[in-house]
Structure formats: C-alpha cells, structure tokens
Amino acid sequence: MRLSSATFLFVTCAALALTGCDDEAPTVSPDAGTSTDAGPDAGTPSSTATVTTAHPAEGETDVYPLEMYLDASGQTPVIAFRKVLTLTFSEPMDPSASQVTLHDRTDTTVPARVLTGGWSEDGRTLTITVPRTEESTRPLEVSTHYTLALDALRDAAGLALSPTAALDFTTGERDPELEHACTHTLVNTPEAVTAGRTPFDFPPDTNTGHARYDVTLRPVEGGFGGYTGFISDPENAEHVTLYLNQWVPTKVTNDTAGTDVTSVLAPARFICAGITHTVTFASEPGDQLYLFQFGPVASEHVQFVMERG
Template sequence: MRLSSATFLFVTCAALTLSGCDDDDPILTPDAGSDAGTGTDAGTTVSTATVTTSSPSGGETDVYPLEMYLDASGQTPVIAFRKVLTLTFSEPMDPSAAQVALHDRTDTTVPARVLTGTWSEDARTLTVTVPRSEESTRPLEVSTRYAVALDALRDATGLALPSNAALEFTTGERDPELEHACTHTLVNTPEAVTAGRTPFDFPPDTQIGHARYDVTLRAGEAGFGGYTGFISDPENAEHVTLYLNQEVPTKVTNDTAGTDVASVLAPARFICAGITHTVTFTSEPGDQIHLFQFGPVASERIQFVLERE
C-alpha cells in the first residue's frame, strides 16, 4: 500500500479513507453507444446495455481522489472523506445486481474492493460510494489509475454486462487550500450580512480570514446583487480568495484608490457541496477599503468563505 502523498492540518477533526485493488487482465471502458456490450462471451449472450454518462467520465484524468462531508452518524459529527461514483445506463438494469469491483491499475498488488451501489427508481443510474478502507485514510489514492469493473451487473432481462465492461479514470493531486476552505463550509456557523444596495449604502464588512459569510443580496431589475466591504492589510500585500457556493459575477474595486482590482472567477474542483467557484485577487497594503460587487444572480442569498494569505 502506498503512503499518502500529503498531510493536511484542518481546523476541525476529519475522518479519511482509501482503497485499491488488483487484476492482471486489462479492463476496457465501453463508450456510450458503442458495441462493447454486444456479442457473446464463452458462448453466452451478454447485455447490450452501455454506460451513457458517468461521474467521473470514462477516461477522465485529474479526478479529485476524495470528497469531504459531515458524518453525523456518531455522537459527535466529524468531517469524513468518501468518493461518490455514478453511472447511467442506456436501458433499465436489474436492481438486485448492484455490486462493482474497484481495481487499482497503478499498484496491482492492492486487492480489489467489492462495493455495493444503489440504483435509482428507474433502475438506470447506479450510485457507488467509495468509503475509507481499513488500510488507508482516503477512499482513493492520488495520481492513480482506477478501473471499476461492471461485469457483475445485469440488465432488466437478466443478461450480464460483458466481461470487459468498466469505468476507468485517473486521480490527480490534492489541493490543501481548497480542502481547508471546505472544512469551514462544513463546520463554521455562517455570519449573516445584508449587502449594500449601492457602494454608498454602508456595505457590511466581509474581511475576516476563515470566516463563512451568508450574504442576502438586494433585488434589482436583472436579478439580485449588492456590495460588501474588505480592508487590506496595513503592511503586506495579500492573495485573497473567496470560495463561493455558486457561480456569482464578482467585481473587486479599491475604493480608496478609486481603481478596479483585477480578479478571476473560476470553477472549483468538486470536493465539498459548499464550494463551486472561486474569486481570487491581490490586495495592496495600506488599510485600503475594497468593495465586492456581487451579481446579478438569480439567488437572493449566496455564501462564501474568505481566505487571505
């Protein structure tokens, strides 16, 4: 078993997990609409069902190896790690057959893990949760090629998928800053503020590092929007990141200098439900007042975690 490639310190306790597996025969990923699920196998007719969509997608690289969530099953809720996989098929499947096998193709000494998924009501989408294993603190290893063997699944007529049916993907490296921000979305009580309608409408301060803000925006003709404030460090330039729970057009202005500040709105890798996008910018030193202009968006409320370093 390989050791973890990184160790992270979190502001709260976190439970983690991993796994792997092993098989000498190559496992192929059938493409949606291909004939990989047709034909015969040792004289037995096999299912024509194929995977039409999946998460991660077949052949995807740089897949994040874990997801963070709050596990409330014990007496004290803790942050835990898992990885959720989903596969949607071209036709209804047999809901009584829900086992898949997870194979580690990078370290073939790791034994396969048999996992039982859950079928959707229409028996076309299988959700498989990869938990932590007894040997590791993560569900999946970083920078590792995996294959999820699907040959134990059957379609609604009882025909099994072909022996080479599999979902293959490769994990990437971890992002400690993003994982750290996720801990705040999971355990911090949000600070509720109401955005200013204009820059002169006394925008509330949203400048505390590690804080989670719940912002009520103002209604406008094009949607909801508004302003909040931020004051730069007296002595040092800082790299500032807003970890948003939805895509929000955001403009950053140095109100003291009367200039716009270059910022970047970008999608975030999926690690936790509370973060979908980030806004990043650099603030210059000197106790300078900045304004965040949010919107317009369809939602009246947005949340973000602010990190400054």
Template sequence: MRRLPLALLLIAACSLPLIPGCGDDDTSPQPPSQPAPDGGTPDGGGTGTPDAGPDAGAGDTTAPSVISSSPAEGTTGLYPVEVYYRTTGQAGLSERKVFTVEFSEPMDTSVIQATLLNLTDSTATPRSVQGTWAADGRKLTLVALQPDEGGPVLEEDSSYALDLKGFRDPSGNPLDATHPGLGDGRLDFKTGANDPLLNHACGHTLVDTVLPVSASATPTGTVPRTDQTHKLYEVTMPQEGSGYSGYTRLRLAPETAYVLFLDHEVSVALSTSTDGAPVDSSIETAPPACSGITHRVLFTAPDAPEVRARFTSPDSKLRVILEESF
C-alpha cells in the same frame, strides 16, 4: 302352455340393454372417451408429446451492457474526493466518491459490490465498493469511502478501474465485456489534482452557522465586513435594476494571496477603498468537491488599508467564504 327352449330365452334376455354378462366381451358401461392431451391426438394428428407453451424456449441469452456511467469511460482529470457530512456511524465531516452506472436491462439486484483497482500503484490493495440499486434494477449508485487505513478516497493524478464484470442479469448472463461502453468490463478513469483548501472550505459550508450580512448599495458610508477567514457569510444585496448588487469590505494582510469561494457564479469586482483602484482578480469554476461551492475568486491583497468587494448577481443572496491561500 308351451315352454320355449332355454337357448331362445337367453337370446331374448340379451337383447335387453341392462342385462350384464352377455356376449363374448364385457359390455359393462365404459367412461366416455377423453380428448387427447395438448400436442397429440389418438388419430395421429400430433406426436403425443405435451405442448411446451408459448413462454418456453432456450431462455434469455443476451448479455447486459453498460449504456452510461458517471464518470464516463476514459474520463481524465476527475476530482478525487467529495466532502460530505456523514450521519451514520461516527458522524462528522468525511470524504467519498460517488459513481453511477446504468445498464441496458434490469439486473440481478442481489449483486451490489464492485472492485476498485488503483492501476498507478500496483501495491495498492483492491477495494470493495458497495452499491444501491434504483427501483427499476437498471441504475446502480456505488460509493467509494476512505480506506480503513486512512488517506484520500482516491489518490490524485492516478489511473483507476472500477471492475464491473461480476454483475449479471436475472437470467445469469454476465456483463458483456466487449461492448463499446466499457470494452473490458471495467470503468477506467484518471483523477486530477486534489485541492485541500477547497475541501477545507467545503467543510464550512456543511457545518458552520451562517453569518448574515446586508451589503451596502454604495462603496462609501457604512459598509459591512466579510473578511474573517473560515467563516460562512450569506450576503443579501439590494436590488439594482433587474438584478442585485452590493458592497462589502475586506481588511486583509498586504501582499497575501486569498481565495473567495462562492456558492454560485456572480460578477465580483475588487478595488481599494482609498482611491478605488481596481485589484486584479480572476474567477473560475471550482472542481465539484461539494454542492456548496461552485466558483472561486483568486486575488492578492494590495498594500492598502481595505478592499471593497462589489457583488452583482441575478439573485439577491450569495454565500461566500474567504480563505488565505496555503
């Protein structure tokens, strides 16, 4: 048999696909080419820099603002206290003042404290006021309590500012102090007069046992009394037409000023028991010192044995407290 030259054998072998080591370059199997990363391709179709994605960018730079508050910015005549029953710590009657602030966007709810400044008394120490956030992170309720050293929550007839500049949104943007809602990042207001007698009566609505009274349909005969001061009466009136009306009687010190506190607005007519002569009185809306008192009747007792009080209301029940004026 004729033998082929060695060179021809090598050429024939290299034509087979599974023989490694042939040719000038390494022809070992290579992994398939991979697609280029997002944002760039090997053929020059991009820069080669990874794509930042749709959520990337400079971030939130919009400053939050106050869109509403209670009291409103610039309020005057704000009643300086609210009487309430404290259930935490040493339970009992106490005073506070509640503020609410609503922001234009959800806020960083880890910040819960504002600073209360007395602008009338420059020697007064700024006070911290703690707050609680609503679930949406936009509404904050702040409660000012009585100072540790004693005294009212807020002084009457004084200017105050609730500094809110420490609040920010989750991106760290501070409160917009130039927004018309506040102007300077502070909630400014002025208090009105305090009424200790009203505050005292509010205490009775919160802790006293109710004394039930059934009013008489007529001013004569058996008419129940509602003339003890410092007592919380609940008067039930008989029906009259589409509403309710009834009488109670009051034995009072002559020529003495009294206040009759009410839990809702009703018609009140006072007259003497002897001849039915009307007794001058006036009814007015009470400052919001507590939820149990909304109106009050002011009058001076005449020089008469008794006074009849006629209550007329669309409701069958009425709570009243009689107090002698200070």
C-alpha cells in the same frame, strides 16, 4: 509514496475548524457490451445497455481523490472522507445486481475492492460510495489510475454487461487550501449580512479570514445583486480567495484607489457540497477599502468562505 504532503496541514486545519479559527455532463459510453460481444460463453448474448453519463467521466484525469462530509452517525459529528461515483445507463437495469469492482492499475499489488451501489427508482442510475480503507484515511489514492469493472451488472432482462465493461479514471493531487476551506463550510455557522444596494449604501464588511458568510442580495435587474466590503492588511500585500457555494459574477474594486482589480472567477474541483467556484485576487497593503460586487444572479443568497494570506 501513499501519504500526501497535504495530510498534516489538513488535519491541523480540520482541528481548527472544529474549534473555530481566531484570526459540473458529457455523454460517456464505456464499453458496456453489445450483442456481438462474446462473453465467457459465446452462445450467451451480452446486454446492449450502455453508460450514457458517468461521474467521474470515462478517461477523466485529475479527479479529486476524496470528498469531505460531516458524519453525524456518532455521538459527536466528525469530518469524514468518501468518494461518490455515479453511472447512468441507457435503459433500466436489474436492481438486484449492484456490485462493481474497483481495480488499482497503478499499483497492481493492491487488492481489488468489491463495492455495492444503490440504484435510482427508475433503475437507470447507480450510485457507488467508496469509503476509506482500513489502511488509509482516504477512499482513493492520489495520482492513481483506477478501473471500475461493471461486468457483474445486468439489464432488466437479466443479460449481463460485457466482460470488458468498465469505467477508467485517474486521480490527481490534493489541495490543502481547498480542503481547509471545506472544513469551514462543514462546521462554521454562517455569519449573515445583507449586501448594500450601491457602493455608497454602507456595504457590510466581509473581510475576516476563515469566516463563512451568508450574504442576502438585493433585487436588481436580471435577478439579485449587491455589494460587500473588504479592508486590506495594514502592512502586507495578500492573496485573497473567496470560496463560493455557487457561480455568481463577482467584480472586485479598490474603492480607495478608484480602480478595478483583476480577479479570476473559476470552477473549483469538487470536494465538498459548499464550494463550487472561487474568486481570487491580490490586495495591496494600507487599510485600503475593496468592494465585492455580486450578481446579477438568480439566487437571493450567496455563501462564501473568506481566506486571505
């Protein structure tokens, strides 16, 4: 079944985001052809160029099937979907040959898609943007094995890659909560706050659900850091997630109880430019004061979207 269970929730959340809510490179070498590969004509040598890095990586699984971005090409900016693939080669390539072919290996009845990429100035990196299809709002389907055929590419000497040159990857399922948070990074104006130097320096509140915060950190040993506050729900325990725009050490403390709180800082699956990591923890009911201690980190600013529930 092609429609994801996340579709209805995402559309609802995207609409809320537009109106306001009230409440990471291994070296990869797919077979890009060698001088011993026999092409259609065994007398014609293939290029010795190889793929040194690729995003997604060769054989990668659980690739997010889409990326969200703000399309401002029309009169009214809208949140749109695409998927960007990149390939870097071991030597300069022919910039006039930039077509690749995307094959659906899970459903072989789906027609292959010919895509045209763009080369970097040095002719070594090809960027391919996969747009949404006419039949779907998504550029790629969930839980699907894809092959990106590269045999139409040529090196700077005009030699084509091997007929078997390809990049294989498999998409995973969608995450409606992550997509919802991404809508806020795309359309919400950040609420600027300045972190407290210490827990006793009146740390600003950063506890509004769906809000996007831009926190100015203070100079500390090793970079920048500081504190912000969070007030728990009066009646209910909650699962809280901070969707961060960068990696930053984050410690959570229940200041009311005087105890440290178990939290998890982890990379996020790439879906939008504004979210790279998440911090998750559980809060206790009763209007208790929690403190977020950020840093030390090299950047003076950190942004995050607050989601609680």
